Amino acid sequence: xxxxxxxxxxxxxxxxxxxxxxxxxxxxxxxxxxxxxxxxxxxxxxxxxxxxxxxxxxx
Numbered sequence: 889x890x891x892x893x894x895x896x897x898x899x900x901x902x903x904x905x906x907x908x909x910x911x912x913x914x915x916x917x918x919x920x921x922x923x924x925x926x927x928x929x930x931x932x933x934x935x936x937x938x939x940x941x942x943x944x945x946x947x
Contacts, residue, residue, distance in 0.1 A: 918925070
């Protein structure tokens, strides 16, 4: 007898199993690599600080 195929994402029936299929953790999206965002924020802060320092020196 041929074994029935189970659709992707579903748990095959198992004798004695009472658990349901669990959802996989969603990917972090833009928060997957927070170091990139932190680097961009720090870079922006340094550029703004450099602007104020340049204006102060130019006086």
